[in-house]
Amino acid sequence: MINLAIFLDFKQNTLSNNSKALLNFSNSLIKNNSNIKLYLYTLQDLKQCQISDTINVNRITSFTLENNIHYSANDCLDSLVLHLRDNNITHIFSTKSITQDLISAKLAIILNFNLISNVKSLEIIDELFYFSKSIFSGKAIAKMTGTNESIIAVFSKGFTGEDQTDDLLVSKEIEIEYVTSKLVSTTKVLGESTITTEVLLSEADIVVGAGRGLKGPENWSIIENLAKKIKAATACSKPVSDLNWRPHHEHVGQTGIKITPKLYIACGISGAIQHLAGVNGSGTIVVINNDAEAPFTKYADYIVVGDLFEIVPELTKLFDEV
Amino acid sequence: MKILVCISIVPDTTSKITKEASDNFLNKNNLTYIVGPYDDYALSRAIEIKESLDNVEVAVFHVGLETSEPLIRKCLALGADYAIRINCEPKSSIQIANEICAYVKENSFDLILMGKEAIDYNSGIIHGLVAAKLNYNHFSPVIKLEIINNEIELQIETDLGKSSIQCQLPAVLGCQEPIADWKIPSMRGIMSARTKEIKVTEMLYKEGDFIINQETVNETNRKKIIVPKENLTVLIQALKKDIQFK
Numbered sequence: 001m002i003n004l005a006i007f008l009d010f011k012q013n014t015l016s017n018n019s020k021a022l023l024n025f026s027n028s029l030i031k032n033n034s035n036i037k038l039y040l041y042t043l044q045d046l047k048q049c050q051i052s053d054t055i056n057v058n059r060i061t062s063f064t065l066e067n068n069i070h071y072s073a074n075d076c077l078d079s080l081v082l083h084l085r086d087n088n089i090t091h092i093f094s095t096k097s098i099t100q101d102l103i104s105a106k107l108a109i110i111l112n113f114n115l116i117s118n119v120k121s122l123e124i125i126d127e128l129f130y131f132s133k134s135i136f137s138g139k140a141i142a143k144m145t146g147t148n149e150s151i152i153a154v155f156s157k158g159f160t161g162e163d164q165t166d167d168l169l170v171s172k173e174i175e176i177e178y179v180t181s182k183l184v185s186t187t188k189v190l191g192e193s194t195i196t197t198e199v200l201l202s203e204a205d206i207v208v209g210a211g212r213g214l215k216g217p218e219n220w221s222i223i224e225n226l227a228k229k230i231k232a233a234t235a236c237s238k239p240v241s242d243l244n245w246r247p248h249h250e251h252v253g254q255t256g257i258k259i260t261p262k263l264y265i266a267c268g269i270s271g272a273i274q275h276l277a278g279v280n281g282s283g284t285i286v287v288i289n290n291d292a293e294a295p296f297t298k299y300a301d302y303i304v305v306g307d308l309f310e311i312v313p314e315l316t317k318l319f320d321e322v
Numbered sequence: 323m324k325i326l327v328c329i330s331i332v333p334d335t336t337s338k339i340t341k342e343a344s345d346n347f348l349n350k351n352n353l354t355y356i357v358g359p360y361d362d363y364a365l366s367r368a369i370e371i372k373e374s375l376d377n378v379e380v381a382v383f384h385v386g387l388e389t390s391e392p393l394i395r396k397c398l399a400l401g402a403d404y405a406i407r408i409n410c411e412p413k414s415s416i417q418i419a420n421e422i423c424a425y426v427k428e429n430s431f432d433l434i435l436m437g438k439e440a441i442d443y444n445s446g447i448i449h450g451l452v453a454a455k456l457n458y459n460h461f462s463p464v465i466k467l468e469i470i471n472n473e474i475e476l477q478i479e480t481d482l483g484k485s486s487i488q489c490q491l492p493a494v495l496g497c498q499e500p501i502a503d504w505k506i507p508s509m510r511g512i513m514s515a516r517t518k519e520i521k522v523t524e525m526l527y528k529e530g531d532f533i534i535n536q537e538t539v540n541e542t543n544r545k546k547i548i549v550p551k552e553n554l555t556v557l558i559q560a561l562k563k564d565i566q567f568k
Contacts, residue, residue: 070485072459072460073459074454098480099481101446101450108447108451114531114532118444131532134540136337136441140539141538142534143536144535146531186489187459188488189487190486190488191486192485195483206565248499249479284561285544286561300546302547302549302557303548304550304557305551315558318554321555
């Protein structure tokens with residue numbers, strides 16, 4: 001018997017795209033394996049979140065920390081561990097986020113589970129778990145098998161599940177159980193700042209990225225206008241964030257954020273191998289560059305050669321008309 | 323104060339990853355290796371702390387074979403006092419975490435720093451496993467680190483933005499830029515590193531339950547269609563076909 005706990009992630013108060021994919025995938029697992037029982041958890045306070053119409057289990061446990069101490073110590077998880085043990089949880093699936101990464105490692109040690117991160121796909125054949133994970137920043141894939149018991153798997157952005165179905169996503173009345181940990185911690189939060197953008201880079205279906213071809217931070221309005229028109233998030237290359245033209249959290253690449261949007265439009269980015277490592281999971285890639293020989297042109301679906309200061313505004317205008 | 327900086331040794335970020343069709347694993351020869359970029363930032367910050375405070379000792383920890391020693395020597399040239407190398411080929415995160423914990427239990431450290439992830443296998447879990455095993459405070463990714471009266475003040479990235487944190491030692495931190503200025507060794511550093519000690523011990527722990535049994539190169543075939551700039555309408559139509567715009 002597999003007692004599978006799934007940790008759902010809510011972004012801007014709605015279920016994240018990755019969590020939707022994970023839930024969908026887990027539903028297909030249950031359909032094919034009658035010995036799996038599903039338990040839902042979340043680390044968010046569901047009071048503000050919309051949870052209807054996506055969940056086919058009638059109970060979800062919302063686990064939160066009262067003092068907002070960022071899961072810095074093992075004892076943060078005492079009540080969660082107790083809850084998981086009470087349900088005899090044998091497997092835990094979650095999607096990659098900073099918080100989930102922090103707690104997954106702690107749970108692996110406390111519960112003595114095997115932890116596998118960055119999971120790209122999972123197949124269960126004859127009750128054996130076959131994982132594949134993205135390595136070398138997306139340049140390669142590793143296949144792993146091991147023990148079938150006591151696994152924590154953290155699925156990466158844009159993972160693909162076999163046999164995804166929508167038919168189990170039905171709306172039900174959901175009972176929410178709130179578990180709050182009250183802790184006395186020596187760790188203090190001195191201040192917090194929240195990124196306030198309309199479209200989160202990590203969640204975006206469309207991303208408009210720009211590089212040194214923009215010539216200076218004062219020229220970013222053409223990128224922002226295009227992004228706004230097509231409901232995209234904005235991203236940048238490493239040189240641009242190193243020059244402080246754009247904030248560090250927009251840096252996409254091998255040592256920055258890795259993105260997997262359906263569409264990535266790269267403007268004035270030559271396509272250094274480090275940048276490609278951050279975007280190679282994108283669905284469709286459009287490159288706008290004045291250099292027809294730029295490395296990025298070999299890794300793009302559509303290439304527009306020319307002056308981006310003419311092409312980007314024109315593209316913004318045309319998106320309305322076409 | 324004693325700081326342990328754990329380093330990975332990984333292919334250079336510009337490496338092209340290849341595989342022979344007959345092999346089960348990627349071709350690891352003919353690659354240029356570097357100290358993991360995130361680990362490099364962690365080490366740079368440790369050196370900055372050593373230079374700004376009295377009585378700070380910085381040790382470098384690495385699990386790997388003898389071929390890693392020139393790069394470990396480079397860390398010593400940057401200003402680390404000595405290094406520890408566990409002589410084995412690392413196979414899994416839990417194996418490396420176990421080796422780090424075993425060493426820390428024998429030789430207590432106040433602060434354990436490493437990059438937020440190694441750029442080869444990208445698991446990003448070793449700092450979390452080490453912190454959980456030792457029951458130390460744990461934060462990642464850390465983008466600022468200051469030592470103030472035997473406590474640390476940090477800036478960390480969170481899922482919502484950033485937080486400033488004050489926390490007690492001991493602690494394990496996963497680091498990323500811009501935590502420190504990137505450094506290159508000075509000639510004096512290179513000379514003095516020649517006589518610094520690299521302690522070598524054999525591995526204590528086995529590789530763990532989850533190991534990689536096959537690797538493949540990830541190649542996405544792209545269409546590479548050149549769109550004349552006068553023809554952007556065609557591009558938009560194609561994109562609208564490819565992607566469902568809301």
